[in-house]
Amino acid sequence: MTNSEVSNDPLSKPPSDHEHPDKAASDQEQPGKPPYDRNLKIRLRARLQLIGGALASIAAVGAIAGGLVGYWTVWKTLRADVFPGSQKTQKQATTRPDIAPRLSLVVLPFANLNNDAEQDYFAEGITTDLTTDLAQMPDTFVIGRGTAFTYKNKQVDLKTLGKDLGIRWAVQGAVQRAGDRVRMNVSLADLSTGRDVWSDRFDGDRTNLAGLQEQVTARLARSLNVELIQAESRRSQMDRTTNPDAVDFSMRGWAKRYGPRTKFMNAQANDFFESALRLDPDNIDAMIGKASCIADGVIYGWSTSVDQDKRTALKLIDKALAQRPATANAHAAKGNILNYGNPEQALPEYDAALEIDPNSPVAYASKGIVLITAGRAREAFSPIQIALRLSPKDPAASTWRFFLCHAHIHLRQYKEGIEECKRSINMNKLDWFPYPDLISAYGATDQLEMAQQALVELNAIRPDFTIQWFQQIGYARSSNPQFRREYDDIVEGLRKAGVREH
Numbered sequence: 001m002t003n004s005e006v007s008n009d010p011l012s013k014p015p016s017d018h019e020h021p022d023k024a025a026s027d028q029e030q031p032g033k034p035p036y037d038r039n040l041k042i043r044l045r046a047r048l049q050l051i052g053g054a055l056a057s058i059a060a061v062g063a064i065a066g067g068l069v070g071y072w073t074v075w076k077t078l079r080a081d082v083f084p085g086s087q088k089t090q091k092q093a094t095t096r097p098d099i100a101p102r103l104s105l106v107v108l109p110f111a112n113l114n115n116d117a118e119q120d121y122f123a124e125g126i127t128t129d130l131t132t133d134l135a136q137m138p139d140t141f142v143i144g145r146g147t148a149f150t151y152k153n154k155q156v157d158l159k160t161l162g163k164d165l166g167i168r169w170a171v172q173g174a175v176q177r178a179g180d181r182v183r184m185n186v187s188l189a190d191l192s193t194g195r196d197v198w199s200d201r202f203d204g205d206r207t208n209l210a211g212l213q214e215q216v217t218a219r220l221a222r223s224l225n226v227e228l229i230q231a232e233s234r235r236s237q238m239d240r241t242t243n244p245d246a247v248d249f250s251m252r253g254w255a256k257r258y259g260p261r262t263k264f265m266n267a268q269a270n271d272f273f274e275s276a277l278r279l280d281p282d283n284i285d286a287m288i289g290k291a292s293c294i295a296d297g298v299i300y301g302w303s304t305s306v307d308q309d310k311r312t313a314l315k316l317i318d319k320a321l322a323q324r325p326a327t328a329n330a331h332a333a334k335g336n337i338l339n340y341g342n343p344e345q346a347l348p349e350y351d352a353a354l355e356i357d358p359n360s361p362v363a364y365a366s367k368g369i370v371l372i373t374a375g376r377a378r379e380a381f382s383p384i385q386i387a388l389r390l391s392p393k394d395p396a397a398s399t400w401r402f403f404l405c406h407a408h409i410h411l412r413q414y415k416e417g418i419e420e421c422k423r424s425i426n427m428n429k430l431d432w433f434p435y436p437d438l439i440s441a442y443g444a445t446d447q448l449e450m451a452q453q454a455l456v457e458l459n460a461i462r463p464d465f466t467i468q469w470f471q472q473i474g475y476a477r478s479s480n481p482q483f484r485r486e487y488d489d490i491v492e493g494l495r496k497a498g499v500r501e502h
Contacts, residue, residue, distance in 0.1 A: 086358045089140065090364075094382075102168065103169075104167035105140065106170050107131040108170055109123070110127045124149075124255050124258070128145050131144075136328070144390045145258070146394030168191055169191060180206040184202045185201050186199065249275040253272030257292065284323055288317065288333050291333050294313040313337045328352075328356040329357075331356070335367075343371075343483075361387040365384055371383070372403070375478075377410040377411050380403065381404065399424070402420075405417050412489065414441040414445050418442070432461045440490045440493030442493075443496035455497065455498070466501060466502055
């Protein structure tokens with residue numbers, strides 16, 4: 001079944017357990033498996049259940065008190081005892097991209113069977129949630145949403161897909177909505193053969209969409225022979241909304257968030273999140289979405305009150321984390337808010353996000369750029385390269401290439417920096433960010449003619465660009481002494497290239 005060839009008919013009945021080659025033994029003893037491994041699983045599951053209960057209690061207290069007292073202690077326990085080495089698979093896959101990890105997969109965009117483009121956001125939201133859920137399973141390597149959605153409404157050759165992305169499995173599906181009833185057809189394909197190894201149909205109610213999605217995740221996990229971690233889930237019973245219309249508005253908001261990053265689209269997304277919060281002030285996904293919109297306003301220069309907006313966004317995120325501590329995109333959003341002016345405080349948030357979801361390309365890339373602003377440019381390459389491996393066709397990949405360029409230029413690695421800057425520009429010629437680094441590198445290496453050619457292109461995009469303005473925005477991002485010394489080198493390269501001062 002390809003992404004564009006999904007029928008209204010129920011998918012075939014799933015194979016029985018004895019027919020499936022990857023059937024998990026679950027809690028039963030598996031032949032050849034050492035008793036230590038079985039006991040470790042039992043102890044780990046017990047520890048997770050205890051921690052899950054503690055998290056629930058803390059979230060309840062946090063919601064009443066309006067604070068986060070105690071949740072970070074439990075989260076550190078999760079990080080230390082439950083998720084050791086959670087990013088090992090991603091690092092190995094980046095080091096050896098020619099070898100597809102055993103549990104490597106992509107969730108292709110689910111087809112919308114309602115034949116109504118206005119309902120696309122619903123199918124997109126389910127695809128995104130399923131991607132996030134699968135990405136948090138142990139030892140998986142899940143291609144990012146941004147790359148997956150480049151295949152939307154396209155014929156997909158599954159064998160070619162597997163080779164292009166360096167993965168072994170693809171999840172495909174379709175969604176049909178009739179009033180409050182939702183039907184999902186889902187299949188799992190082996191990309192080495194291009195054939196489905198499992199498919200099923202799931203029916204449910206829109207008021208319990210989270211439960212329906214969890215059924216799909218559990219069935220896929222079983223098919224892939226993965227034992228799901230039973231800690232507090234991203235959408236646990238305690239925080240499921242009772243207002244499906246609020247969920248609907250939140251899904252619409254996230255659909256806008258994943259579109260082009262413009263001031264207009266950001267405002268539209270923010271409006272949807274506010275509508276959701278008016279219906280359900282405790283809708284966590286809407287809180288995170290609204291905080292993310294505010295953070296973008298600060299990062300992209302749309303904010304008219306940076307300090308006030310940062311306080312508002314942090315208040316929303318802290319409220320969301322008080323109710324649902326183990327939420328990767330909440331920690332990533334908090335990192336995005338803090339990285340403007342407080343990079344050292346932002347880094348632990350990205351680390352927390354990656355412990356929960358080691359397949360988040362956005363968290364990896366964001367951690368990379370923040371390492372640079374924290375004066376640790378040499379450490380930035382690995383997380384950015386992992387982001388590009390996880391989502392090589394991501395709409396943000398040109399920006400991530402700029403992050404690599406920026407790290408090289410900060411370290412005066414001008415040859416490598418010039419190559420990465422040019423790659424970034426070739427991917428998105430309207431983004432001004434790589435140009436100053438490229439011009440500076442040309443200036444520092446006395447390639448003044450090349451610097452002038454790049455300056456002409458920069459002035460066409462940002463006619464207001466000056467050294468004074470560039471220095472101000474850099475200094476606003478970080479007060480770290482090492483970062484500022486390196487940034488001053490970039491400024492000096494711009495001067496040598498002939499960029500105007502004021």
